[in-house]
Amino acid sequence: MKPYPNKNAAALRADTGIQASLKTLSGHLQNLRIPDGSKMNPAKTCQDIKLCYPQKKSGEYWIDPNQGSTKDAIRVFCNMENGETCISANPANIPRKAWWTKSSPSANKPVWFEATMNGGVKFAYGNKEELPNAVAVQMKLLQLLSTGSHQNVTYHCRNSVAYKDAQSSNLKKALVLKGANGQELRAQGNNRLRYTVIEDGCSESNGNWGKTVIEYRTQTSARLPIMDLAPMDVGKPDQEFGLDIGPVCFS
DSSP: OOOOOOHHHHHHHHHHHHHHHHHHHHHHHHHHHSOOSSSSSOBSSHHHHHHHOTTOOSEEEEEOTTOSOGGGOEEEEEETTTTEEEEOBSSOEEEEEOOOOSSOOBTTBOOOTTTTSTTOOOOOBSOTTSOHHHHHHHHHHHHHHOSOEEEEEEEEEESOOSSOBTTTTBSTTOOEEEOTTSOEEBSSSSGGGBOEEEEEOOSSOSSSEEEEEEEEEESOGGGOSOOEEEOSSOOSTTOEEEEEEOOEEEO
16 A cells, blocks of 8 residues: 655645745845845945945945846945945046147137047946946936036146146136036036136146146036046147046945
8 A cells, every 4th residue: 555645744845945935035135125235235326335234334335226137236435424336437547648749729629538639548437347338327327316426537737737827827728527418517617517626736837747636526416427538738749648537426
């Protein structure tokens, strides 16, 4: 005679399997609710990590603003003092040399570094191992999720005015920046499109290297990051410049 199947044992195994599945699902839901910024459990923004884990320190974390597959998550710097999400430029440093030795730029026709100058480097963001398209998509969503953004650029100069011309005491030779939405950011004009200068060491042509640090802050996050730059005092062989492109930070 064949033994009857133990219905209780079968039911117990089924119940154990269900419990395990529910536990796994519960863990996944918990991760969605409380992302810790790890590669396997990225947050939407750094602010989310700060709210869920107030004890976490500033540093590198993973975010995934589109909340899709974790494969397109990007690594960022989280400032846990204020919850800002910062994405580094790539490359962050442009070497110093005479990039433009043709005609001098005019106020109506800036010579853009990436778009016009021979050998000009494209302003890109994110880490080298991340796909540029993935970073662009995530940054676009980050712009929509943010109420403000800011970024610094340092202009290293030799015989090239970056902001105020000491000789003429005006801003006609001040740098022009191009924002992510195509708008030009200048030293004067519309207040909302005007950058500020933290340090100005590029006001005269004396043969020495100096630097000017520019900052732009906005409540319209779509204007950043900076995508190009146009020096207005270049064109001669002894006029050289280099750049340090700071991270763009969203809040």
